[in-house]
Amino acid sequence: MARIRDLLANRTIHFIQPQQTVLEAATYMVDANVGAAPVLEGTTLVGIFSERDIMSKIVTKGRDPSTTRIFEVMSTELRTVTPDTSCDEAMLMMQTHGFRHLPVCEEKTLVGFLSLRDLMRQTLEEKVGEAEMMRAYIQTTVS
Numbered sequence: 143m144a145r146i147r148d149l150l151a152n153r154t155i156h157f158i159q160p161q162q163t164v165l166e167a168a169t170y171m172v173d174a175n176v177g178a179a180p181v182l183e184g185t186t187l188v189g190i191f192s193e194r195d196i197m198s199k200i201v202t203k204g205r206d207p208s209t210t211r212i213f214e215v216m217s218t219e220l221r222t223v224t225p226d227t228s229c230d231e232a233m234l235m236m237q238t239h240g241f242r243h244l245p246v247c248e249e250k251t252l253v254g255f256l257s258l259r260d261l262m263r264q265t266l267e268e269k270v271g272e273a274e275m276m277r278a279y280i281q282t283t284v285s
Contacts, residue, residue: 144264146232146246147225150254157182157252158191160213164200167191167212178243180255181216187245187252189216222247225254233261 156174158167160181171179171193178192191212199215200207222245223232232244236258244261246254 144229144268146223146227149256149260149264150225153254155255158212160188162212164207164210168196180245180252181212182252185251187247189218190243191216220245229261229264
């Protein structure tokens, strides 16, 4: 069973800061091709800002993205996992609580940021590997 630490190798953490404007953050997120970004003060995770926040807290409320600061609209009710958490546990947490992005922390320091897609890809790779081993086993016992 894979652990979160297995997914963190060679990954860039795209993050934003609380004082940035929504427009600055959205531009950065588009350039980085990410749908959500952790909000950091130094190395401490203080929130998450996502496309959903842009739609629900900026667009539909008629707020100006060029003057609204991230700290005003970021999501602050955060759930995190450690690098030693299993991928299955992390996926279950995301499904149970209805979010699509998961910060990975060691104490208060952010060490990774994963999406539901990352976890689904890992699960699919594991299932494909299991199926291949089953086929190989069946072929050796049938022969």
